[in-house]
Amino acid sequence: xxxxxxxxxxxxxxxxxxxxxxxxxxxxxxxxxxxxxxxxxxxxxxxxxxxxxxxxxxxxxxxxxxxxxxxxxxxxxxxxxxxxxxxxxxxxxxxxxxxxxxxxxxxxxxxxxxxxxxxxxxxxxxxxxxxxxxxxxxxxxxxxxxxxxxxxxxxxxxxxxxxxxxxxxxxxxxxxxxxxxxxxxxxxxxxxxxxxxxxxxxxxxxxxxxxxxxxxxxxxxxxxxxxxxxxxxxxxxxxxxxxxxxxxxxxxxxxxxxxxxxxxxxxxxxxxxxxxxxxxxxxxxxxxxxxxxxxxxxxxxxxxxxxxxxxxxxxxxxxxxxxxxxxxxxxxxxxxxxxxxxxxxxxxxxxxxxxxxxxxxxxxxxxxxxxxxxxxxxxxxxxxxxxxxxxxxxxxxxxxxxxxxxxxxxxxxxxxxxxxxxxxxxxxxxxxxxxxxxxxxxxxxxxxxxxxxxxxxxxxxxxxxxxxxxxxxxxxxxxxxxxxxxxxxxxxxxxxxxxxxxxxxxxxxxxxxxxxxxxxxxxxxxxxxxxxxxxxxxxxxxxxxxxxxxxxxxxxxxxxxxxxxxxxxxxxxxxxxxxxxxxxxxxxxxxxxxxxxxxxxxxxxxxxxxxxxxxxxxxxxxxxxxxxxxxxxxxxxxxxxxxxxxxxxxxxxxxxxxxxxxxxxxxxxxxxxxxxxxxxxxxxxxxxxxxxxxxxxxxxxxxxxxxxxxxxxxxxxxxxxxxxxxxxxxxxxxxxxxxxxxxxxxxxxxxxxxxxxxxxxxxxxxxxxxxxxxxxxxxxxx
RNA sequence: GGGCCUAUGGUCUAGUGGUUAUGACGUCUGCCUUACACGCAGAAGGCCGGGAGUUCGAACCUCCCUGGGCCCACCA
Numbered sequence: 001x002x003x004x005x006x007x008x009x010x011x012x013x014x015x016x017x018x019x020x021x022x023x024x025x026x027x028x029x030x031x032x033x034x035x036x037x038x039x040x041x042x043x044x045x046x047x048x049x050x051x052x053x054x055x056x057x058x059x060x061x062x063x064x065x066x067x068x069x070x071x072x073x074x075x076x077x078x079x080x081x082x083x084x085x086x087x088x089x090x091x092x093x094x095x096x097x098x099x100x101x102x103x104x105x106x107x108x109x110x111x112x113x114x115x116x117x118x119x120x121x122x123x124x125x126x127x128x129x130x131x132x133x134x135x136x137x138x139x140x141x142x143x144x145x146x147x148x149x150x151x152x153x154x155x156x157x158x159x160x161x162x163x164x165x166x167x168x169x170x171x172x173x174x175x176x177x178x179x180x181x182x183x184x185x186x187x188x189x190x191x192x193x194x195x196x197x198x199x200x201x202x203x204x205x206x207x208x209x210x211x212x213x214x215x216x217x218x219x220x221x222x223x224x225x226x227x228x229x230x231x232x233x234x235x236x237x238x239x240x241x242x243x244x245x246x247x248x249x250x251x252x253x254x255x256x257x258x259x260x261x262x263x264x265x266x267x268x269x270x271x272x273x274x275x276x277x278x279x280x281x282x283x284x285x286x287x288x289x290x291x292x293x294x295x296x297x298x299x300x301x302x303x304x305x306x307x308x309x310x311x312x313x314x315x316x317x318x319x320x321x322x323x324x325x326x327x328x329x330x331x332x333x334x335x336x337x338x339x340x341x342x343x344x345x346x347x348x349x350x351x352x353x354x355x356x357x358x359x360x361x362x363x364x365x366x367x368x369x370x371x372x373x374x375x376x377x378x379x380x381x382x383x384x385x386x387x388x389x390x391x392x393x394x395x396x397x398x399x400x401x402x403x404x405x406x407x408x409x410x411x412x413x414x415x416x417x418x419x420x421x422x423x424x425x426x427x428x429x430x431x432x433x434x435x436x437x438x439x440x441x442x443x444x445x446x447x448x449x450x451x452x453x454x455x456x457x458x459x460x461x462x463x464x465x466x467x468x469x470x471x472x473x474x475x476x477x478x479x480x481x482x483x484x485x486x487x488x489x490x491x492x493x494x495x496x497x498x499x500x501x502x503x504x505x506x507x508x509x510x511x512x513x514x515x516x517x518x519x520x521x522x523x524x525x526x527x528x529x530x531x532x533x534x535x536x537x538x539x540x541x542x543x544x545x546x547x548x549x550x551x552x553x554x555x556x557x558x559x560x561x562x563x564x565x566x567x568x569x570x571x572x573x574x575x576x577x578x579x580x581x582x583x584x585x586x587x588x589x590x591x592x593x594x595x596x597x598x599x600x601x602x603x604x605x606x607x608x609x610x611x612x613x614x615x616x617x618x619x620x621x622x623x624x625x626x627x628x629x630x631x632x633x634x635x636x637x638x639x640x641x642x643x644x645x646x647x648x649x650x651x652x653x654x655x656x657x658x659x660x661x662x663x664x665x666x667x668x669x670x671x672x673x674x675x676x677x678x679x680x681x682x683x684x685x686x687x688x689x690x691x692x693x694x695x696x697x698x699x700x701x702x703x704x705x706x707x708x709x710x711x712x713x714x715x716x717x718x719x720x721x722x723x724x725x726x727x728x729x730x731x732x733x734x735x736x737x738x739x740x741x742x743x744x745x746x747x748x749x750x751x752x753x754x755x756x757x758x759x760x761x762x763x764x765x766x767x768x769x770x771x772x773x774x775x776x777x778x779x780x781x782x
Numbered sequence: 783g784g785g786c787c788u789a790u791g792g793u794c795u796a797g798u799g800g801u802u803a804u805g806a807c808g809u810c811u812g813c814c815u816u817a818c819a820c821g822c823a824g825a826a827g828g829c830c831g832g833g834a835g836u837u838c839g840a841a842c843c844u845c846c847c848u849g850g851g852c853c854c855a856c857c858a
Contacts, residue, residue: 391785568795
């Protein structure tokens with residue numbers, strides 16, 4: 001024992017230093033999945049981290065550490081666990097990252113070259129990501145990392161797209177999109193920033209048809225007058241009561257538009273009447289859709305007015321056109337006044353120019369016709385916690401067809417070509433990875449419509465969620481291994497954050513259902529968000545993100561993992577607090593020191609040779625109860641329960657009451673050999689169990705203690721035993737012991753005695769079986 | 783503006799329709815008691831956001847209000 005115990009002599013505290021010593025061992029354990037092991041399969045669809053963010057913030061690392069605790073605990077409950085790790089590497093964020101890093105612009109860079117630079121960036125970022133994951137012993141199968149930009153993965157994305165194309169689920173449509181004129185592309189909502197801009201609010205009159213009345217409208221976008229399709233007034237607004245359902249005549253263009261009562265128009269703003277144009281903003285989009293108003297597009301993708309704007313404005317840029325139409329309106333005598341106002345304008349985050357909402361020809365995945373079915377599926381899915389299901393249900397109610405094409409470079413290519421003669425799309429067969437922007441269609445391709453043999457490739461990519469939404473199919477080998485797929489799909493569990501319910505969860509259900517006719521998983525475990533110490537979401541723009549590597553280096557990975565598990569129930573948001581993390585580190589040191597004590601006594605006793613003492617029976621019964629509770633927590637995918645139960649037991653029962661009660665006996669002072677052995681047996685019985693219960697949450701310290709104290713193979717290959725039956729009466733007696741202890745401590749305090757001083761105090765009759773231990777613990781002399 | 787969630791001692795958190803509401807951190811007091819001062823023991827501190835209701839009884843169920851968080855939409 002002496003040699004192994006050196007670590008205990010040299011270290012009074014658990015620390016990151018000790019974790020580093022065991023890191024190699026902990027991370028070298030293999031977690032390969034074997035579908036034919038005969039055990040029940042527990043398969044997890046984990047989020048492939050997005051590789052562009054730096055640093056990966058603490059909230060995300062905390063979430064992954066909880067997911068890891070779930071995977072580890074399922075193994076220790078006897079399951080064959082599929083716990084894959086992937087990297088999400090497609091899409092706009094990495095393109096941006098590369099642009100910034102190499103000071104280039106995507107569209108000014110040859111596509112091949114740009115793709116190479118993106119891939120280079122990704123490889124670096126990915127390495128950092130793996131390092132972080134390994135630093136807290138994430139136990140996925142790192143021998144089989146998947147990447148969403150690999151040929152294999154993109155093949156799956158494309159094949160499943162083609163499958164859906166053949167099923168008629170892909171539609172082509174021209175719908176309003178965010179369009180940055182400067183960048184020449186559609187951009188995502190997330191890429192828009194709002195900025196207060198000085199602008200003019202122009203008040204001008206429309207004539208009412210067949211009347212000499214006029215209606216006053218206020219607009220910041222008068223250049224869109226030619227695209228005006230209605231005027232809205234609030235139904236409660238007395239000023240306009242008589243105008244509702246009348247027809248107005250647009251100045252300049254002399255077109256007829258209806259005046260409609262609609263709550264969107266606010267009486268307080270401007271003149272109280274608003275003109276709806278295609279498209280000034282997304283309200284216009286909504287209103288035009290809702291009221292089924294005609295669409296009249298007057299701005300082209302170069303940011304110039306087109307022929308629909310009239311001869312005078314045609315060819316002008318938006319700003320010039322605005323100036324021009326104002327003077328035209330003034331000449332026509334329609335302008336009442338012009339106010340200078342501040343206006344929040346949607347701008348392209350990158351070019352800092354206003355975006356326009358322009359209908360573009362894009363592909364959509366049709367969902368609107370199966371919304372009822374999706375809602376049904378959502379209701380069938382078990383969500384943990386159940387309350388978060390509402391977010392998905394609510395979203396399903398308002399969601400529309402999913403636009404899936406992007407005018408970008410670094411993504412999975414849309415596998416389509418178009419006939420040069422008639423523009424008919426040509427769809428290749430599934431099962432290969434296609435790059436239409438640089439490849440010809442497969443040999444022998446013929447246009448199904450006109451028989452043409454020359455094609456031009458689609459140069460767009462997919463929305464990156466098209467890739468990640470089939471992760472459940474990729475990890476179960478949907479295309480590549482039928483046997484494996486049938487054993488593992490649907491998966492047992494999806495784990496993810498609450499922030500991507502509308503995207504990843506929603507799109508995954510949609511895609512997998514359309515392809516397999518089933519929900520991809522039995523359960524979805526939805527975690528809350530990591531917030532900063534003030535309860536605000538961590539984000540780059542706020543600058544309040546915390547780097548997990550710094551925290552882990554300072555306090556240790558186990559302290560971090562224990563903090564994450566014990567801080568909040570899964571599903572709740574959790575606030576980062578350094579002092580609470582310190583509390584977790586202290587707890588690990590407590591565990592460490594209990595081990596140091598137990599180590600002094602050795603442990604090689606056979607239960608069959610020992611007559612157990614009453615105190616020892618009590619703590620073992622307590623341990624069985626705790627095991628039962630913790631197992632239940634793990635079965636419910638809730639590491640919060642074991643983390644907190646074990647901590648409470650350790651710190652409030654085991655260390656202060658039980659250990660103090662039996663310490664002298666374990667040292668063997670004035671006790672029989674059997675009494676001594678009984679104490680040592682129970683101390684080890686309980687401590688081993690504690691280590692097992694803790695090991696999914698704190699893999700480092702438990703591994704170190706397990707190998708130092710018990711010299712057995714890795715704790716991470718052990719099972720958590722089922723709880724044995726226990727006697728409730730014994731537990732009640734245990735509570736009486738703890739009450740009595742406090743009573744004695746209080747008495748000593750009142751009498752200004754030190755804790756080891758002798759005291760005269762009566763031991764309650766029901767505690768007679770424990771009398772000898774109690775006397776030695778408190779130095780009671782009667 | 784719309785939706786969802788949430789509200790428990792200074793801070794953060796657990797909790798069940800029913801006797802003195804859980805734990806952690808912090809605070810105060812006393813202790814280096816053969817594992818731990820990152821410790822031990824003791825103590826203070828909460829009308830469980832406000833109001834109404836259901837009930838024999840509510841922190842726990844219902845409604846309203848208020849505060850907070852998140853998502854969506856953002857002012858023609």
